[in-house]
Amino acid sequence: xxxxxxxxxxxxxxxxxxxxxxxxxxxxxxxxxxxxxxxxxxxxxxxxxxxxxxxxxxxxxxxxxxxxxxxxxxxxxxxxxxxxxxxxxxxxxxxxxxxxxxxxxxxxxxxxxxxxxxxxxxxxxxxxxxxxxxxxxxxxxxxxxxxxxxxxxxxxxxxxxxxxxxxxxxxxxxxxxxxxxxxxxxxxxxxxxxxxxxxxxxxxxxxxxxxxxxxxxxxxxxxxxxxxxxxxxxxxxxxxxxxxxxxxxxxxxxxxxxxxxxxxxxxxxxxxxxxxxxxxxxxxxxxxxxxxxxxxxxxxxxxxxxxxxxxxxxxx
Amino acid sequence: xxxxxxxxxxxxxxxxxxxxxxxxxxxxxxxxxxxxxxxxxxxxxxxxxxxxxxxxxxxxxxxxxxxxxxxxxxxxxxxxxxxxxxxxxxxxxxxxxxxxxxxxxxxxxxxxxxxxxxxxxxxxxxxxxxxxxxxxxxxxxxxxxxxxxxxxxxxxxxxxxxxxxxxxxxxxxxxxxxxxxxxxxxxxxxxxxxxxxxxxxxxxxxxxxxxxxxxxxxxxxxxxxxxxxxxxxxxxxxxxxxxxxxxxxxxxxxxxxxxxxxxxxxxxxxxxxxxxxxxx
Numbered sequence: 001x002x003x004x005x006x007x008x009x010x011x012x013x014x015x016x017x018x019x020x021x022x023x024x025x026x027x028x029x030x031x032x033x034x035x036x037x038x039x040x041x042x043x044x045x046x047x048x049x050x051x052x053x054x055x056x057x058x059x060x061x062x063x064x065x066x067x068x069x070x071x072x073x074x075x076x077x078x079x080x081x082x083x084x085x086x087x088x089x090x091x092x093x094x095x096x097x098x099x100x101x102x103x104x105x106x107x108x109x110x111x112x113x114x115x116x117x118x119x120x121x122x123x124x125x126x127x128x129x130x131x132x133x134x135x136x137x138x139x140x141x142x143x144x145x146x147x148x149x150x151x152x153x154x155x156x157x158x159x160x161x162x163x164x165x166x167x168x169x170x171x172x173x174x175x176x177x178x179x180x181x182x183x184x185x186x187x188x189x190x191x192x193x194x195x196x197x198x199x200x201x202x203x204x205x206x207x208x209x210x211x212x213x214x215x216x217x218x219x220x221x222x223x224x225x226x227x228x229x230x231x232x233x234x235x236x237x238x239x240x241x242x243x244x245x246x247x248x249x250x251x252x253x254x255x256x257x258x259x260x261x262x263x264x265x266x267x268x269x270x271x272x273x274x275x276x277x278x279x280x281x282x283x284x285x286x287x288x289x290x291x292x293x294x295x296x297x298x299x300x301x302x303x304x305x306x307x308x309x310x311x312x313x314x315x316x
Numbered sequence: 317x318x319x320x321x322x323x324x325x326x327x328x329x330x331x332x333x334x335x336x337x338x339x340x341x342x343x344x345x346x347x348x349x350x351x352x353x354x355x356x357x358x359x360x361x362x363x364x365x366x367x368x369x370x371x372x373x374x375x376x377x378x379x380x381x382x383x384x385x386x387x388x389x390x391x392x393x394x395x396x397x398x399x400x401x402x403x404x405x406x407x408x409x410x411x412x413x414x415x416x417x418x419x420x421x422x423x424x425x426x427x428x429x430x431x432x433x434x435x436x437x438x439x440x441x442x443x444x445x446x447x448x449x450x451x452x453x454x455x456x457x458x459x460x461x462x463x464x465x466x467x468x469x470x471x472x473x474x475x476x477x478x479x480x481x482x483x484x485x486x487x488x489x490x491x492x493x494x495x496x497x498x499x500x501x502x503x504x505x506x507x508x509x510x511x512x513x514x515x516x517x518x519x520x521x522x523x524x525x526x527x528x529x530x531x532x533x534x535x536x537x538x539x540x541x542x543x544x545x546x547x548x549x550x551x552x553x554x555x556x557x558x559x560x561x562x563x564x565x566x567x568x569x570x571x572x573x574x575x576x577x578x579x580x581x582x583x584x585x586x587x588x589x590x591x592x593x594x595x596x
Contacts (some may be wrong), residue, residue, distance in 0.1 A: 018432030099537030270447030
């Protein structure tokens with residue numbers, strides 16, 4: 001077990017090293033010129049050659065690849081992700097400032113997803129091949145096919161513009177949270193519902209369920225006490241893996257609803273060619289992704305001793 | 317293979333998906349002949365009109381016919397996504413086969429690259445690459461191809477590893493076949509079915525990603541009638557002309573849904589374990 005965790009940790013470290021190399025090279029080899037964009041935004045006119053030169057000097061953008069790369073690696077391992085070109089604040093501070101808003105949105109979306117998907121998934125499994133089951137398959141496929149940017153726009157159109165129930169965009173009380181959370185949660189609801197159904201079907205075929213039924217337990221007890229708990233294991237692990245996807249979805253949802261989170265700041269950074277923000281943010285997002293996958297892996301082996309590294313090797 | 321097709325025919329949802337895809341591919345190919353108007357020609361006297369006999373889906377803020385633009389949009393989305401899927405399939409198959417068949421350091425290196433790319437949520441890395449390269453459809457395709465092959469490489473490598481030890485491969489080697497011959501003639505045909513399922517599902521995902529990036533202004537640029545770009549352009553007119561948002565979005569959803577229907581059905585048909593569950 002310890003050997004397994006150590007191995008996974010090692011791989012995670014190697015992966016993060018690769019991730020930082022990619023984040024660095026992407027920006028290093030970028031064709032655009034950030035100096036021009038940023039100076040133009042600051043002084044409102046085309047920058048002179050001297051001004052561009054000065055910008056490059058000031059931000060250390062003139063050194064060769066390996067020097068800059070080594071500097072960047074040194075910086076990030078010491079917790080310094082650089083300074084945003086636009087706001088002149090440290091990138092890490094910018095991230096931490098905006099993270100709570102994104103977290104709020106992600107938690108709300110997950111809450112909605114769990115509230116809807118788990119009961120519906122169980123119902124679909126219990127009534128396999130019924131109208132309800134086929135309906136749930138249809139709804140789930142519809143949910144994963146729905147472009148979240150379109151869903152967001154439709155929700156704004158109907159609930160904000162037409163019915164005037166919620167504000168169109170912005171950040172504030174719960175009325176601001178509802179539409180973005182639904183937009184972000186829909187895809188997850190759909191995939192968790194299918195997974196819950198599949199997992200429940202799998203569990204209901206096990207011998208211990210037959211035993212439970214054979215000893216005359218009520219169906220309600222069989223489903224909830226013996227079935228539900230075991231069926232939940234894979235669902236919980238996938239939920240963990242979905243954290244990264246939620247972050248990815250948040251990028252688009254935050255942009256539509258002008259939600260002042262990490263995702264919107266990243267997109268604005270891309271528009272403005274704010275390279276330190278782009279580098280830093282994708283690095284942190286990847287770190288989240290790697291850590292949540294690592295946690296899921298370890299949790300999984302802990303929860304289900306039948307699954308060991310050797311078995312997992314062949315799996316995706 | 318025949319039994320798979322027969323089984324698919326029984327799957328109503330999968331068949332609905334297939335019919336929709338064929339229909340959209342049809343209008344995409346015939347676009348220049350069936351569209352009532354030029355998709356980018358301006359008609360400033362007929363701006364933002366809602367559906368009527370002349371313009372079934374109304375016109376946009378520059379008087380362009382939405383129906384014609386939506387039909388040309390099918391052309392763009394389907395052809396772009398097909399190109400990307402073909403590229404990532406070939407790249408993934410090549411990488412996966414090399415890694416699985418040769419093993420050793422090459423395998424280790426390729427798989428670490430795969431791990432690193434998988435450490436980013438797909439759309440975020442695509443967003444950053446497309447943003448850095450500059451907004452255009454070509455750059456979106458480059459960005460998506462650069463990251464999307466890893467899923468295929470992983471699946472193929474896994475299958476190659478399990479097929480590699482089979483007797484027929486050993487027999488081929490004993491007969492003196494070269495590595496390339498064995499990989500292409502004996503191993504690949506045996507590992508293709510999961511790739512077909514993945515590619516079908518990915519057509520939908522890639523169309524969705526192209527539209528999402530275009531919607532954010534990083535993909536197709538106006539006046540190209542790409543669905544995501546159309547949504548972005550129509551957004552300021554949401555109150556007065558909601559049809560600008562409804563139709564392109566509906567198209568994206570229908571296409572993606574169709575590919576998911578078909579992919580889901582294909583998976584059930586190709587995965588014997590699911591069959592067992594269905595029989596019960």
